[in-house]
Amino acid sequence: MIVTWQIGVRLALIVLLAVVVQVSFLSYLSILGATPDALPAVIAVIGLLGGAVTGAVAGFATGLLVDSLLLQTLGVSSLVLLSVGYLAGRYREQFEIDSPMAPALLAGGLTLLATAGFIGLQLMLGVEATVSLLVVREILIKALLGFLMAFPLYPLIRFALRPALVLEEPPTRRRIFRNRRRPVRRRRLRRASTEISRLNNAGARRPSDSASQGGVA
Secondary structure, rough: OOOOOHHHHHHHHHHHHHHHHHHHHHHHOOOOEEOOHHHHHHHHHHHHHHOOHHHHHHHHHHHHHHHHHHHHOHHHHHHHHHHHHHHHHHHHEEEEOOOOOHHHHHHHHHHHHHHHHHHHHHHHHHOOOOOOOOHHHHHHHHHHHHHHHHHHHHHHHHHHHHHHOOOOOHHHHHHHHHHHHHHHHHHHHHHHHHHHHHHHHHHHHHHHHHHHHHHHH
């Protein structure tokens, strides 16, 4: 991703809109006993499109904004979402996204990791919270919701950041072009070989013709 100031503004608007929707709307919902969290999915998509550095910066900024708005311990959400963006970016840099299910699966897995990491950091910091099997169920449901939310989020964020994306030529086209060039090269080689053989035959005929003319004289 080529990050210019225009793309930086778009990324900031995406992060701000995601935080506002999460804090003002999604945090009041309850689906299967769990509150949906779209922020890990959003940061995972940004990391997949922009790389490790862009994903980490977006995750840190998003977490800091959430902690400031909800008056939570500063740095907890930043550390969790920074890890999500970095891991998603590293995946994009190491592997190719050749399946439409890959962004959704990665978003669901990173949402599970982010939820578990957030709960673990809260327990380490001494925040009073009830620990039971319901927590495990909530983590799994949030991961499932993150998996489902990635399907609309990935194309929307990709469309918003399209000017900054470096599109690579698909390998199928390269194979087609290579297959098309091979017959052309073979034809050229055949023509060159036929011309060389003709020249050799012509050179071999000239001495014989001159010898026959000398014998007649």
